[in-house]
Amino acid sequence: xxxxxxxxxxxxxxxxxxxxxxxxxxxxxxxxxxxxxxxxxxxxxxxxxxxxxxxxxxxxxxxxxxxxxxxxxxxxxxxxxxxxxxxxxxxxxxxxxxxxxxxxxxxxxxxxxxxxxxxxxxxxxxxxxxxxxxxxxxxxxxxxx
Numbered sequence: 011x012x013x014x015x016x017x018x019x020x021x022x023x024x025x026x027x028x029x030x031x032x033x034x035x036x037x038x039x040x041x042x043x044x045x046x047x048x049x050x051x052x053x054x055x056x057x058x059x060x061x062x063x064x065x066x067x068x069x070x071x072x073x074x075x076x077x078x079x080x081x082x083x084x085x086x087x088x089x090x091x092x093x094x095x096x097x098x099x100x101x102x103x104x105x106x107x108x109x110x111x112x113x114x115x116x117x118x119x120x121x122x123x124x125x126x127x128x129x130x131x132x133x134x135x136x137x138x139x140x141x142x143x144x145x146x147x148x149x150x151x152x153x154x155x
Contacts, residue, residue, distance in 0.1 A: 013068045013151055014050050016106045016119065021048065021072070024094055030074065039075060043140045047073040062155035064117075066108075070147040072124075078132065078141030091127040091145050098122045098147065108153045117152040124148070 011019060018034055021027065027034075031046045039045035049071045056065040076087035104119040124147045131142040 011106060012108060013053070013066075013106055013119070013149060014048075016104060017068075017070060017147070017149055018048055020098075020101060020104065020119075021046075021094075024097055026090060026093065030076075030090055039073065041075055041140060041142075043075055043077045045075045045140075049073070056150070064153045064155065065120075066151055066153060068149045068151065070149070072145040072147055073130070074143045074145070075140035076143060078139075084129075084141065087141065087143055088127070088129070091143055095124040095127055095145060098124055106151055110155075115153050115155055117154055119149050119151045121150040122147065123150075 014036065018036065021034055031044050034046045034048055037047065037049050039047035051069045051071055053066060053068045056067050058064045074087070074091065076090075077083045078087070099122060101122050102120065106117050106119055107114045108117060109115070124145050127145045128143065129141060130144040
């Protein structure tokens, strides 16, 4: 799996994910309560050794659409994202592949950090409208060429 597929699979392994959503879309969700979207925002070469090992960094935005009907639900939503951020920071040494010119190159995710777990958008004053929370995720990984 490439870094995007692996991050999606990893997020779906979060122990509380079934309480929060049943699906995680890439680059957009329908915006209904309980939907999540993972949007890759860029990949950067950080360093490269003379042996061809690259250290890379990939960033993502995770958008989560939660009910915001009352304080209890808003605190619960923020707490779930905090718990997810801590859980992600504990994930290390996860195998990943990068395909270049139809050749798969092995590597691993070495570190995951997240930030800005915050309320992004209040869609409407209607209880039926989802509040959008966003978490920025950065995955550091290697590729062996």
